[in-house]
Amino acid sequence: MDVILFLVFAILAVACAINVVVQTHPISSALSLVGVMCSLAVLYLLLGAEFIAAAQVIVYAGAIMVLFVFVIMLLNAGAEVRKGRSVMAQTLGAPLLVALLGLMAYFVQRLFPRGDSVRFGGFTGGSALDIGRALFTTYLLPFEVTSILILIAIIGAVVLARKELE
Amino acid sequence: MDSFLLISVVKAAVVFAVLMTTLAYLQWVERKVIAHIQVRPGPYRVGPHGLLQPLADVIKLLTKEDLIPPYVNKPLYLLAPFLAITMALLSISVIPFGPTIEIGGVRTWMQLTDLNIGVLFVLAVSSMGVYGIVLAGWASNNKYSLIGGLRSTAQMISYELPLSLAIASPLLISNTLSLRELVERQAGGIWSWNVFHGPFPQVFSFIIFLIAAFAETNRVPFDLPEAENELVAGFHTEYSSMKFASFFMAEYANMITVSCMATLLFLGGWVAPWPARYGSSLVPVAIFAMAGLVALYHGSRPARRRDRYSLPAFGILFLIAAAVFLLPIVQAWLLPLFWFCAKTGAILFAFMWVRGTLPRFRYDQLMGFTWKFLFPAAMLNLLVTGFLVAWVS
Numbered sequence: 191m192d193v194i195l196f197l198v199f200a201i202l203a204v205a206c207a208i209n210v211v212v213q214t215h216p217i218s219s220a221l222s223l224v225g226v227m228c229s230l231a232v233l234y235l236l237l238g239a240e241f242i243a244a245a246q247v248i249v250y251a252g253a254i255m256v257l258f259v260f261v262i263m264l265l266n267a268g269a270e271v272r273k274g275r276s277v278m279a280q281t282l283g284a285p286l287l288v289a290l291l292g293l294m295a296y297f298v299q300r301l302f303p304r305g306d307s308v309r310f311g312g313f314t315g316g317s318a319l320d321i322g323r324a325l326f327t328t329y330l331l332p333f334e335v336t337s338i339l340i341l342i343a344i345i346g347a348v349v350l351a352r353k354e355l356e
Numbered sequence: 357m358d359s360f361l362l363i364s365v366v367k368a369a370v371v372f373a374v375l376m377t378t379l380a381y382l383q384w385v386e387r388k389v390i391a392h393i394q395v396r397p398g399p400y401r402v403g404p405h406g407l408l409q410p411l412a413d414v415i416k417l418l419t420k421e422d423l424i425p426p427y428v429n430k431p432l433y434l435l436a437p438f439l440a441i442t443m444a445l446l447s448i449s450v451i452p453f454g455p456t457i458e459i460g461g462v463r464t465w466m467q468l469t470d471l472n473i474g475v476l477f478v479l480a481v482s483s484m485g486v487y488g489i490v491l492a493g494w495a496s497n498n499k500y501s502l503i504g505g506l507r508s509t510a511q512m513i514s515y516e517l518p519l520s521l522a523i524a525s526p527l528l529i530s531n532t533l534s535l536r537e538l539v540e541r542q543a544g545g546i547w548s549w550n551v552f553h554g555p556f557p558q559v560f561s562f563i564i565f566l567i568a569a570f571a572e573t574n575r576v577p578f579d580l581p582e583a584e585n586e587l588v589a590g591f592h593t594e595y596s597s598m599k600f601a602s603f604f605m606a607e608y609a610n611m612i613t614v615s616c617m618a619t620l621l622f623l624g625g626w627v628a629p630w631p632a633r634y635g636s637s638l639v640p641v642a643i644f645a646m647a648g649l650v651a652l653y654h655g656s657r658p659a660r661r662r663d664r665y666s667l668p669a670f671g672i673l674f675l676i677a678a679a680v681f682l683l684p685i686v687q688a689w690l691l692p693l694f695w696f697c698a699k700t701g702a703i704l705f706a707f708m709w710v711r712g713t714l715p716r717f718r719y720d721q722l723m724g725f726t727w728k729f730l731f732p733a734a735m736l737n738l739l740v741t742g743f744l745v746a747w748v749s
Contacts, residue, residue, distance in 0.1 A: 217432070217494060224487070244476035252483025253513065256490065260509045263494050263502065317472065318533055 192310035196236055203229035215269040216262045220255060227251040239316030363464050368449075371468060375448055379608045380410035386708045393712035404666065414601075422597040425496070432495035437595065437602035440488025444609035447481040450474045451616045452536045454626045454692035466689065467536060474535035475523060478617060479516075482572065486512045488606065489574075489591050496594035504590030507719065511571055511578065514726045519568035521734035525561040525741040526550035526621045539625030549624035555744040560737045562622045564730060566706070569614040571726070573607060576711040578722060615703040623699045626692035640681045640694045648674030 206225035213219045227250040234243035275283075315324065325333050384399065384406065391398025399406030424433065452467035471477050486509060493505015527533065529550055530541040542548050551562045571578040592603045619625060628636035648671045655667030681690060717725070 221432075221487075221491075228484075240471070240473045241476070244473045244480050247480035248476065248483055252480060252486070253516070256483070256486050256509060256513060259487075259490055259494075260506065260513070263490070263506055263509075318476075 192236060196233065196310070199229045199232040199236075203233070214272060216267045217259065220258045220262060223258070224251050224255045227255065234316075236310050237316070238310070238313040241316055241318045241321050359462070363462060364468070367464070367468055371448065372445075375445070375609070375612070378612065379605055380414065382608050382612070382704065383413070383604075384410050385704075386711070389705065389708040390712040393709070417598060417601040420597040422599065425498075425594050427497045428594060429495040429497060432491045433594075434599075436488050436492035436495055437599040437606075438488075439491065440485060440606040441602040441609070443481050443485035443488060444606035444613070447478045447613045448609070448616075450477050450535055451613070451620070452539060452625065453696050454689055457689040465536070466693070470534055470536045472534045475527065475533050475538070475621075478535075478613065479520060479523070482610070482613070483512075483516060485606070485610065488603075492595065492603070493591035496591070498594055500588045501591050501593045504593070508574060508591060511574075511722065514723060515568045515571035515578075515730075518564055518726060518730040518734040519572060521731070521738050522561045522565040522568060523617075523621060525556075525738050526558050528738075528741050528745050529553055529555075529558070535620050535625075538620055539627060542624040543627050545627070545631055546624075546629040549622065549627070551622040555748040556741045558622055558737075558741070560733065561741070562618070564734045564737065565618060565622070566703070567730060568726075569618065570707070570710065571722075573610045573614060573707075575607075575611070575707055577714040577717050579716060611704060611707055612700070615700045615707070618703050619696060619699040625699075626696040628691065628695050632691075637681075637687060637691055640691070641678045644674045644678035644681065648672065648678060 203226050206222045206229060209222040210219045210226065213222060227246060231243040231246040231251070234240075234246060315321070387409075388398045388406070399409040402408040402412045424430070449468040450471055452465065452470065454466035456463050456465050458464075489508045489512075490505050493501045493503075493508070496502070527538075530538050532538055532541065542550060542553070546552060550558045552559075570576075592600055595603065628639075630636045651667045651671030651674060655663060655671055658664040658667065680686060681694070
């Protein structure tokens with residue numbers, strides 16, 4: 191059951207991810223990205239990280255992607271025209287893709303040489319309590335640094351978007 | 357495993373049937389309430405007091421011509437109402453209506469499923485429900501729909517923040533994300549409910565939640581996405597027949613969900629306001645008996661000819677209901693259900709009351725209100741609650 195669900199949603203995630211690039215209309219791409227986010231949330235859920243799954247849907251699929259769609263609708267962006275590919279892309283594209291996949295496979299093999307498979311639901315640190323505790327003890331510094339980084343980005347956005355005062 | 361599957365299917369069927377009936381009749385109740393606020397009788401023609409009006413509406417919506425305009429983006433145009441209604445109905449699956457019940461030797465919870473992230477699940481599903489409205493507005497390829505969709509997106513993103521912050525404060529007190537445990541922590545009476553519970557009573561949080569909930573469900577005074585005088589019908593201008601009905605049902609289902617959430621988070625769910633040993637179990641009996649006696653009294657001196665038969669019939673029905681609440685066998689599950697429905701119903705009534713009373717906000721007022729007042733207020737409330745909870749424990 192777990193394996194079937196994993197396969198279904200993993201394939202869905204990859205298909206949606208490819209669709210993001212293939213689609214010519216920005217709205218279709220954005221919606222495919224929502225599909226990717228939701229499929230990833232299901233994969234987190236399968237592993238036993240229910241809090242992260244919920245956060246993934248609320249933050250990425252629910253908030254950030256709604257903003258993306260909002261901006262696309264606001265700017266009224268139309269479908270893009272597919273241009274002819276350059277010679278470089280035509281000749282080097284496929285070999286580079288194969289090389290990249292091979293490299294990734296090699297590193298995964300190096301990092302996890304024993305080949306023990308994933309146990310579904312085996313991740314135990316996925317509850318809200320565990321994550322809260324980890325964020326405020328083990329990862330306190332990275333957490334606070336990230337918060338300040340986001341704050342800087344917000345202030346930057348406000349400054350950039352502000353109308354020039356005469 | 358088999359019995360689990362069977363029970364789940366039966367429960368899902370029961371909840372679905374009850375929810376659909378409630379959806380249909382909620383609309384009748386709303387029309388009646390608003391009509392009486394405006395001193396007019398409301399729906400009166402179909403059935404006694406218009407009671408069959410929802411049925412007539414359903415038949416009307418089903419048999420109407422289902423028109424798809426030629427200029428729409430068809431896949432998304434069809435997806436939008438489906439998304440809206442699915443997401444609206446999905447969140448009811450984690451709402452607990454009462455404690456465990458025992459039927460024919462099978463013990464089960466009056467809830468479809470209990471997730472340990474129940475609160476987050478409801479938030480996640482409701483945040484996905486926005487797509488239904490956004491896509492409807494965009495795919496219709498109509499400027500009124502588009503503006504309606506844009507407004508609703510901006511409004512929902514803005515109001516989701518105070519809503520989440522208002523939800524977080526009672527969670528700090530109850531210290532759980534499971535909706536079932538949330539209610540169990542509030543057991544014991546009105547002073548244990550989160551809205552009155554120490555160290556910091558969540559009255560402000562409750563009010564902020566309700567205001568944000570009005571905006572989340574696109575209700576008056578925040579129904580800008582469908583402001584008739586400027587946007588025709590907003591995001592669902594181009595929809596007809598069952599597709600229009602899906603949006604309509606989604607709005608009412610969302611109303612029910614937020615009312616249930618308010619009940620669970622702040623008002624103690626199915627817990628009675630005071631313990632049964634001080635007579636809280638007699639409240640429904642008293643209410644139904646009173647209603648029955650009033651109906652019988654008016655039936656004995658009828659104002660119209662048909663009242664001579666209809667009012668005594670209703671009076672006897674109410675008295676039977678009062679007697680049922682006295683039976684100890686059904687009390688175990690009927691009483692929690694009564695309190696849950698009473699609390700949720702009170703909040704739903706507030707929704708209608710506000711719709712009958714308040715005018716609509718202007719758009720810039722709406723945005724200014726949430727960002728300049730509601731969000732800081734919710735933040736402050738969360739901070740104070742957090743400090744006090746940490747200080748007490």
